[in-house]
């Protein structure tokens with residue numbers, strides 16, 4: 001006899017064990033996903049729903065922990081078990097009527113886990129998410145926190161874009177407004193004057209696709225007219241009420257980032273009891289708002305906004321629990337590059353955080369992030385090549 005404890009942090013070990021014993025690819029994959037642990041935190045529920053859940057858990061072999069007063073109104077329950085044990089709870093015809101209210105939301109989470117998005121349609125292209133997508137940063141701002149003032153001419157910015165592309169960037173993100181803590185907004189005309197010549201120049205050189213990092217509809221419109229394929233909005237549609245409608249009419253990709261307040265006010269809003277579920281809920285509301293405004297779901301990428309209204313400790317928790325954000329079912333982008341919390345762990349100044357960035361990106365990939373916005377593309381590419389080869393063997 002021989003007993004082996006298999007790796008359980010992804011479905012891969014179970015899939016490989018079944019495949020090695022003659023199972024076909026698809027059934028082996030579905031069985032492996034079914035065995036994966038699933039932990040659902042259900043909040044704002046009634047007393048009778050709590051009681052029905054405990055009863056259902058006893059019968060179905062799921063563990064259920066509950067409490068009477070949560071962070072919101074009403075009670076809460078933590079329901080845990082293998083994915084296939086929890087799955088019937090997502091079928092309103094398979095559970096007692098008191099539990100049928102959970103079915104649609106749970107169904108969405110389970111579907112996203114079984115079928116994660118494999119590509120991201122942007123304007124004029126479709127980016128495969130099977131391999132990491134590295135987004136190279138081109139900041140044309142006099143005051144961005146990590147590389148401000150570095151690219152002082154249009155020509156230098158375009159040369160920088162050529163270098164990032166040669167190093168493996170699959171998207172170039174051009175930004176003309178600093179969003180570091182306490183930064184003051186740039187008038188739209190000034191922002192347009194900074195980014196449009198660079199975007200147009202990159203496209204003329206055959207570099208790109210290009211993304212514009214802006215919160216403003218006027219800047220997004222000018223950038224799209226100049227050929228941008230993606231709009232990266234760090235405000236998550238909170239800053240400019242005209243942006244959602246513009247994006248609904250355009251066929252561009254959209255990155256919606258989480259933050260609270262504005263760069264001027266965000267540091268005081270880093271108040272979370274448990275950061276990952278709260279950021280996930282706020283991002284889910286943002287994505288819903290985008291879809292209600294007419295932006296196609298498949299064009300949306302979400303980003304938890306590392307460093308935006310988060311303390312160092314909260315950033316580390318969010319990185320560790322990134323799978324909570326990935327579980328929403330949208331492709332996830334992360335902007336970790338050179339950020340302050342990396343310095344808190346390594347003791348390195350901003351100019352010496354590219355190694356920490358590369359490691360953090362590899363950790364984020366392992367937790368399900370697929371897009372990585374970085375300054376040093378070459379170093380991150382190497383880290384992600386290794387991470388990608390480990391979790392997605394070639």
Ligand code: PMM
Pocket residue numbers: 137139144145146147175178179180213232233234255257303305306333334335336337373
């Ligand atoms: N961070 C910055 C700017 N833009 N966009 C996204 N989507 N995610 C981020 O984390 C993000 C961003 C700030 O960093 P920078 O000043 O070095 O560009």
